[in-house]
Amino acid sequence: MSLLGPVEVRALAEKLGIRPTKKLGQNFVIDGGxxxxxxRVAEVTRDDVVIEIGPGLGSLTLALLPEVARVVAVEIDPVLAAQLPVTVTEMDPEHADRLSVVHADALKVTPDDLRADRGDHAEDADRRGADADDLPALPDLPTALVANLPYNVSVPVLLHLLEILPxxxxxxxxxxSEVADRLAAPPGSRIYGVPSVKAAWYADVRRxxxxxxNVFWPAPNVDSGLVSLVRRDPPETSATREEVFAVVDAAFAQRRKTLRAALASWAGxxxxxxxxxxxxxxxxxxxxEQLGVADFARIAENRPRHR
Structure with a gap:
């Protein structure tokens, strides 16, 4: 497997005139390990269509391509989006046809933007001397998310993708690292809050x-962490996700207040x-901070209807 190291990353950035920006949350991974x-930890398989957000210069993309059916890479930077297929073709031509690049803002991307290209699936079969009909059906939409998320928008992007991609x-x-702790925090934890509850609506979350x-260039001023998510059904409730999330937002808007006080505006x-x-x-x-997602769902169900 050909991967990008520190020399290759810096050379590519210089070639493209790229200076990593805080605005786009750009810190490029330079360590193959x-x-x-x-x-490995993501446990993706050859049946998976993976969505990668913010692929940057392609460090993680190159590691993913040999292991999965397809990678749909969403990149907001037009220069990086145009370069990624070129880099992959040069460094891993055998798997280059497994890559789709979507030039878009991950906060605004839609399912239609992310649908797998079945024409490329057929080309992949032909290249391997197989009949496309003999290959497992390629999922229409991504089945796994594997990404070094832009740190400045990591939680909104994660929640958006979980919402639009069942x-x-x-x-x-x-x-x-601090965000990873919050996402995985259980009820009762000092750092448990809105991201913890909303992520728990969709999935079991753990560090x-x-x-x-030092695996990044430039090295960030913060520590980083990996977060694993396994999809599960939300709590059984007659309330909608929007109604439950409205309770969550109100409950944590004023953390020091009791729920009776914090939810006064929400309830009337x-x-x-x-x-x-x-x-x-x-x-x-x-x-x-004492309640789980199912508790918030029950509260949403009992909101007074006449105010």
Whole structure:
């Protein structure tokens, strides 16, 4: 497997006139061992269509391509988006036809932007001397998320993808260590909050290990960590996701307040908030960090309908 090391990354950046920017959250991975580890821990298979957000110069992309059916790489930088297929063709021509590049903002990308190209699937079969009909059906949409997420928008991007892509069964993302802790925090934890609850709506979330600063160029000023996600069904509830998330946002907007006080605006009055909490089986004196996602769903179900 040909991967990008420090020399190749810097040479590519110089060739393209790229200076990594904080605005786009650009820190390029320069360590082959790290991208191999990410692919291994992600447990992707040859049946997976992987979505990668912010592929940058292609360090992780090159490690993914030999292991999966397809990589759909979403890149907001037009220069990087144009260069990625060139880099892959030069460094791994055998698997270059497994790559699709989508030049888009990951916060605005839609399922239609990400649908697999079946024509390329047929070309892959032909290259291997196989009949396309003999190959496993290629999923229409990505089944796994594996990415070094741009740190400045990591949580919004992750939640957006989980919302628009029910096809995602699992994911492994690299984010700022502090964000990784928050995403994986359980109820009752000091750092448990909105990202923890909303991620738990979609998946079982856990920390999957630390990542050192020196595997990046430029080296960030923060530590990084891996987060593993395994899709599961949301709590059974008559409330919509939007209704549940509205409760979550209100509950954590003023963390020091009891839920009776924090949910007063959401319910209409403190008394209405208390009524909803009692009906949901939640103590009005409790605080948001004590509740799990199923608790918030029950509260949403009991919101007063007449205010």
């Amino acid at each position: 790290t991208v191999r580890r990410i692919v 096809s995602l069964r699992r994911g492994l993302v690299m984010v700022q 999957a290990g630390p990542v050192g600063r 009055t403190p008394a209405a908030a208390e009524q909803a909490l009692v009906q949901a089986g939640v103590q009005p004196s409790a605080r948001g």
